[in-house]
Amino acid sequence: xxxxxxxxxxxxxxxxxxxxxxxxxxxxxxxxxxxxxxxxxxxxxxxxxxxxxxxxxxxxxxxxxxxxxxxxxxxxxxxxxxxxxxxxxxxxxxxxxxxxxxxxxxxxxxxxxxxxxxxxxxxxxxxxxxxxxxxxxxxxxxxxxxxxxxxxxxxxx
Amino acid sequence: xxxxxxxxxxxxxxxxxxxxxxxxxxxxxxxxxxxxxxxxxxxxxxxxxxxxxxxxxxxxxxxxxxxxxxxxxxxxxxxxxxxxxxxxxxxxxxxxxxxxxxxxxxxxxxxxxxxxxxxxxxxxxxxxxxxxxxxxxxxxxxxxxxxxxxxxxxxxxxxxxxxxxxxxxxxxxxxxxxxxxxxxxxxxxxxxxxxxxxxxxxxxxxxxxxxxxxxxxxxxxxxxxxxxxxxxxxxxxxxxxxxxxxxxxxxxxxxxxxxxxxxxxxxxxxxxxxxxxxxxxxxxxxxxxxxxxxxxxxxxxxxxxxxxxxxxxxxxxx
Numbered sequence: 001x002x003x004x005x006x007x008x009x010x011x012x013x014x015x016x017x018x019x020x021x022x023x024x025x026x027x028x029x030x031x032x033x034x035x036x037x038x039x040x041x042x043x044x045x046x047x048x049x050x051x052x053x054x055x056x057x058x059x060x061x062x063x064x065x066x067x068x069x070x071x072x073x074x075x076x077x078x079x080x081x082x083x084x085x086x087x088x089x090x091x092x093x094x095x096x097x098x099x100x101x102x103x104x105x106x107x108x109x110x111x112x113x114x115x116x117x118x119x120x121x122x123x124x125x126x127x128x129x130x131x132x133x134x135x136x137x138x139x140x141x142x143x144x145x146x147x148x149x150x151x152x153x154x155x156x157x
Numbered sequence: 158x159x160x161x162x163x164x165x166x167x168x169x170x171x172x173x174x175x176x177x178x179x180x181x182x183x184x185x186x187x188x189x190x191x192x193x194x195x196x197x198x199x200x201x202x203x204x205x206x207x208x209x210x211x212x213x214x215x216x217x218x219x220x221x222x223x224x225x226x227x228x229x230x231x232x233x234x235x236x237x238x239x240x241x242x243x244x245x246x247x248x249x250x251x252x253x254x255x256x257x258x259x260x261x262x263x264x265x266x267x268x269x270x271x272x273x274x275x276x277x278x279x280x281x282x283x284x285x286x287x288x289x290x291x292x293x294x295x296x297x298x299x300x301x302x303x304x305x306x307x308x309x310x311x312x313x314x315x316x317x318x319x320x321x322x323x324x325x326x327x328x329x330x331x332x333x334x335x336x337x338x339x340x341x342x343x344x345x346x347x348x349x350x351x352x353x354x355x356x357x358x359x360x361x362x363x364x365x366x367x368x369x370x371x372x373x374x375x376x377x378x379x380x381x382x383x384x385x386x387x388x389x390x391x392x393x394x395x396x397x398x399x400x401x402x403x404x405x406x407x408x409x410x411x412x413x414x415x416x417x418x419x420x421x422x423x424x425x426x427x428x429x430x431x432x433x434x435x436x437x438x439x440x441x442x443x444x445x446x447x448x449x450x451x452x453x454x455x456x457x458x459x460x461x462x463x464x465x466x467x468x469x470x471x472x473x474x475x
Contacts, residue, residue, distance in 0.1 A: 022380065024373040053164040053376035054175075054226065089173065092165040094254075096247040101254040104168070109230070140230045142223055144385045 013041075017130075017154020025051040029152060033065075041065045043079060049150070052090060059085040059136075061115050075121035077130070085113035085138055111138045114145075117152065127155045163255075164376055169247040170240060172222035173229035175376060176248060178256070179218070180211030186473050187215035187258040188290070189249060193267030195241070196390035198225030200377050201365045202266060205462035210469060215256060219248055221272075223390035226378040236393035238404065242276050249285065260287035262473055267428060267455065270294010274406045277413045288416040289443075290469060293428045293455050296436055298404040302339040304429040305347055309333050312354050312426065339402050341395045356426025359454040410439035417443045418472040420465060422453030446472060 012035050019027035027049025033041045043063040050056050061083025069075045088108040095102050119132030132152040139145040162179035177199075188210065192199040199218040210216055220227040222244055223236060249261065263286055265273030274296045277283045295301055310333030316326040329350055337343045358364060372379050395401050417440050421433040430449065437445050448468040450457035458465040 022373065022378075051376075051378070054378055055228075089166045093168050093173075094165060094251045095168050096250045099250055101251050106166075109228075141228060141381070142231050142385050142389060143233065144389070147380055147384050149380070 013156050015130075015154055015156035017132075017152045019047060019049055019134075020151040020153075021049040021051060021057070021148055023151055025049055025054075027057070027150070029154070031156070033156070036064075039066050039068060041067065043081070045083075050090060054090055056088045056090050057085055057138075058088075059083055059113055061113060061136075063115060063117075067121075069123050073123040075123050075128070075130070076119075077121060077132070078118045079115070079132075080117075081115045083113040083115055083136070085111040085136070087111060087138065111140065113137060113139075119152070121156075127157050129153075129155050165251075167219070167244075167247050167251050168229065169222075169244050170231075171229050171235060172227060172231040172244065174219055174222065174227050174244060174248060175225070176217060176219040176251070177376070178215060178252070179207075180214050180216040182215055182256060184213065184215045185259040186213075186262065186287075187217060187252060187256060187260070188262045188264050188469070188473065189217040189245075189252060190219075191245065191263060191265035191269030191272050192218075192221065192224065193269050194224055194390055195221060195236070195268045195272075195394060196224045196386060196388065197268075198377060198382050200225065200371060200375065201367070202456075202458065204366060204459050206458040206466045206469075209463065209466035213470060214473065215258060217248070217252055221245075221390070223386050223393065224382075225386060226376065226381045227386065228381065233389075233393040233396060236390055237397075237400070238272070238275050241272050242279075242282075245272060245276050246282060249282075253285070260473070261285060262288045262290060264290040264292060264469070265294050266292040266458075267295060270428070271296060271404070271406075274410065274413070277415065278406065278409050280412070283413065283415060286415055288418065288473065289413065290418045290420065290472065291436060292420045292458065293422060293425050293432075294436065295428045295432065296405075296410065296439070297407045297432075298402065299339055300405065300407060300435060301428060301432045302344070302347075303336065304431045305351070305427070306333045306337060308356065308426045308429045309347065309351055309354065312356070341398045341401060344395075344401075351426060354426055355424070355454060357455045358460060359422065359424040359452060360460060363456075363460050365459070407435065407439045410436070411441045413440055414442045416472070417445045418468065419445060419447045420457060420468055421447070421449055422455055422457040422460070423449050423451045424454045427455040 013033040015031040029047030031045040063079040063081030065079035067077040117134035121130035167174045313326040313330035453460040
C-alpha cells in the first residue's frame with residue numbers, strides 16, 4: 001500500500017471504483033494508470049470484494065489498456081491483464097482429524113487471475129466517471145478456471 | 158438466504174464443502190441431506206417440503222465435493238465413493254460437535270441414496286445414525302440400469318403411440334430393446350435421452366425454482382456450478398469405468414440395521430420404482446417403511462412436498 005501511495009504521486013491518473021462481483025457482491029478497486037502511448041495505458045489495480053457466506057477476495061492486477069475518446073468526449077476503453085487473487089472463506093472453517101473437530105483459521109487460497117474489461121467513460125477536466133464490465137478468472141478452482149464477472153463503476157482523475 | 162440459519166465450510170482432503178444448517182437448531186433431531194448427482198447443488202432440493210421439515214427439525218444441507226458451490230481444489234482422482242463417504246463423515250462429525258443432536262438421520266436422494274447406503278455399511282458410522290431415509294436412491298448400478306432402460310423404452314413406446322417425433326423415439330425404443338449393457342458410454346447415452354422425458358418431473362409444470370434470490374442474493378455461486386462443477390464430479394467418477402459399472406451394494410445392505418424409510422415417486426424414470434422393491438429386499442435386517450408418492454417422478458419432495466414432508470416427519474418422530 002505504501003508503494004501504491006508513492007506511485008500515486010507520480011502517476012498520470014488515479015481511480016477509485018465500486019465493484020459488484022456478479023452484480024450484488026460488493027467491493028472496491030483503486031487503480032493507478034501510466035500512459036504508454038496516445039491511446040494505451042498501463043494500469044495497476046488493487047481491490048477486494050465480498051460474497052457473503054461464500055468468499056472474500058483480495059486481488060491485485062496489472063493491465064494494458066486502450067482508450068479512444070470521441071469528439072463528444074465519450075470514451076470507449078478496454079483492458080486485459082494478469083493478476084493475483086487470494087480468496088478466503090467468508091465464514092467459519094472446520095476440519096476433522098480422527099474424529100476431532102477443529103475450528104481453523106483459513107489462510108485463504110492463492111489464485112492466478114487473468115482479467116479482461118470493457119467499458120465507457122465520459123471524459124471531464126478533473127474527474128472522469130467510467131463504467132466497466134469486468135471478467136476475471138480464478139485458477140485453480142477444482143483444477144479449473146472459475147470465471148467471475150463484475151460491474152465496476154468509478155471515477156478517475 | 159444469506160442470513161438465515163448457520164453457514165460454514167467443512168474442509169476435507171482438498172475440498173471446501175459449504176454447509177447450511179436451517180430450521181430448529183435446538184431440535185433434538187437433525188437430518189443431514191445428501192443431494193443427488195453427483196454434483197447437484199443442494200439448494201435446488203429446497204422448497205415447500207424442506208420448509209415444513211425445518212419447522213420441527215434441524216436440517217443440514219451441504220454441497221459435496223465438486224458440487225454446487227463447493228470449492229477448494231478437488232482433483233479428479235479424489236472423486237471416489239470412499240472419499241465421498243469420508244467427506245460425509247466429516248460433515249456429520251461437525252454437526253454432532255456443533256449441535257449435539259440426540260438423533261441424527263441421513264436422507265439421501267438419488268446419488269445421495271448411493272452415498273448414504275455406502276456410509277451406513279460401516280458399523281461404526283452406522284452407530285451414530287438413528288435412521289436412514291432413501292429417496293429414489295440408486296444403490297446398485299448393474300441392477301438398476303436395466304430398470305432405467307425398460308422405463309425409457311416404455312416411454313418411447315408411448316411417444317410413438319401418440320405420434321410424437323416417431324423417428325427419434327423409434328430409435329430410442331429399438332436401442333432400449335437391444336438391452337444395452339451398463340457401460341459409461343451407455344450411461345451417457347441414456348442420460349442424454351432421458352432429459353427429453355418426464356423421468357424427473359411427472360408434471361411438466363413443476364421444475365426447479367431458480368430465481369433472483371438464489372442467483373444473486375444467496376451464498377451460492379451460479380458460475381461455480383455452471384462453469385466448473387456441473388458435470389465435473391460425474392466425469393471424474395466415470396474415469397474409473399469398472400468402479401462405476403460395478404458399483405453395487407445390494408449384497409451388503411443386510412449390514413444396515415437402522416430403521417429405514419424408502420420414499421419413491423411412482424413415475425420415477427431416473428431410478429424406477431422397482432429399485433425401491435429391490436432396496437427393501439436388500440435391507441433384510443432393517444425395519445423398513447415404504448412410501449410411494451403417486452403423482453411424482455424423481456423429485457417427489459418438489460412435486461408432492463406436503464406428503465413427502467409428512468412421510469419424513471412421521472418416520473423420524475416415531
